[in-house]
Amino acid sequence: MGRVVIGMDPHKRSATIEVIDDREKVLARGRYGTDSVGYQEMLAAGRRFTDRVWAIEGCGGIGRHIAQRLVADGEPVLDVPAKLSARVRVFDTGQGRKTDPVDAHSVAVAGLRSPGLRQVAVDDATVVLRLLVDRRDELGRTRTETVSRIHHLLLELIPGGAKKFLTRGQASYLLRTAPPPVGIVAQTRHDLARELIEELTTIDAKIRAADKQLRQLVAAHGSTLTDLYGIGPSGAARLIGDIGDISRFRTAAHFASWNGTAPLEASSGDQRRHRLSRVGNRRINRVLHIMAIVQLRRDTPGRAYYRRRLAEGKTTMEALRALKRHLSDVVFKRMLRDATPKRTAGTGPGGHTGATLQSSADDPIPTAVSSDKSQPGPADNKPKTTSPQPLD
Secondary structure: OOOEEEEEEEOOOEEEEEEEOOOOOEEEEEEEEOOHHHHHHHHHHHOOOOOEEEEEEOOOOOOHHHHHHHHHOOOOEEEEOHHHHHHHHHHOOOOOOOOHHHHHHHHHHHHHHOOOOEEOOOOOHHHHHHHHHHHHHHHHHHHHHHHHHHHHHHHHHOOOOOOOOOOHHHHHHHHHHOOOOOHHHHHHHHHHHHHHHHHHHHHHHHHHHHHHHHHHHHHHOOOOHHHOOOOOHHHHHHHHHHHOOHHHOOOHHHHHHHHOOOOEEOOEOOEOOEEOOOOOOHHHHHHHHHHHHHHHOOOOHHHHHHHHHHHOOOOHHHHHHHHHHHHHHHHHHHHHHHHOOOOOOOOOOOOOOOOOOOOOOOOOOOOOOOOOOOOOOOOOOOOOOOOOOOOO
């Protein structure tokens, strides 16, 4: 028997599988629990086939827990995007019905017919970064909610309230210097505001600790993303954690399409136009957006690029989108350089190892293309002849 694909529709407490061969003939089906007993039964059912590969939908989401267990047991696992299996289901018979067995069949067919699917690997340090930056984002949202509640209470205690960007020290000073509360309602507001300010102190301390930890982990990872203007430790950790292996993107255009900075073509006939892409990884898109805004605030190459686009007749939003698209290429190039092992040996007779990755193009906004090439050997020192200059 040739290679078989075991398609799986995973859930929290159960998983439905279907086994097909290279001609899409169904060889086996089953529904198993995800507890220890059910998992072992499913693993034994899959191991009946020697040449096998597991295709699981959503290995970055609901399918992560079962995919990592299979990889830890030495099983080959392919990550099938949910959109890909949905397309298979729509074009299959059954009029687009969505059940667990139908989903498992669609995943199996997608795993069989789709080249270039990502093979799932054991969780590494990039997962640690993703977990910690998720926690950092949660702290940021909690801080925003806490400050908003403090604003609401101070507006009732102080005429005019507080300014928009409020720190813990400023809020504490305003509360201390506010008129003494009169009545049980004002006293309750005063007590709640004091309690929220104490919570804000704790949250700020956790945010500082999280930033320090992320900075250390990014540096230990060997990344130089924080050297790019507009990317801090949280942004660098988000890029590393969500992207993982940058080499899975064939080109910078592929990466831009994935993160949603590449515009979508909407041409018709002789009319050529593009529209804003609202798909892609929105968290990475947000990092690039923040990077673009920060560069616009200072005299940076990003601001110069933005102004050139405005001079070409683009609107402010179109110029900003063009800048984000350009910064996507910058991040892609920098991550490729960080992922490339530095060669310290094996140089040729000329002392070169090949095309260098460090050139004048490696700026926040590259404006040139590197043309460094390796030399076959030492250059011969020959006298140079001066060519006659043409007459004007």
